Amino acid sequence: MAKQYWLLKTEPTAYSIDDMKRDGKTQWTGVRNYQARNTLRDLMKKGDLALFYHSSSDVTGIVGTCEITSDALPDPTAWDSKDSHYDAKSSPANPIWYCREVKFKQKFKQPISLSDLRNIKGLEKMVVLQKGSRLSVQPVTEKEWELITKQAK
DNA sequence: GCCAACGTTGGC
């Protein structure tokens, strides 16, 4: 099957593109929304690429790219009672939440802000640009991926 | 800080 594209949202105060660049790779944990969980667990494939999105920051928008480098794994932060994403209903025997290993690919020289994105013809239907879009793991079409990565050069 | 949009919870 052809490579697919995604968008991963994060608040840079929690985990930024610079953190990811420093770490090289990370476990993408803490997703606690069923639709995002289903995408993460069922739809993604190892080798897929994703846009890295900063929300609630001085520049909200796409700041780089990364690659999905594992199959779906149970999210261990769900059964860590000290973790802010702890969920007592999840257990190692019966995990509810899942995560992926994600590898750093590139940091854009210039972030592509939300208003930049709105000005690019062809991105009108992009999920993150829809009113009230709160999904933290979203699908991105190949066309959208190409328009954005081309813009980043 | 405001508030719209959305998801979840729980009483009935």
Add this chain to the structure above:
DNA sequence: GCCAACGTTGGC
């Protein structure tokens, strides 16, 4: 199964 109340997200 409905829906009001509540909590959270996230742009502005």
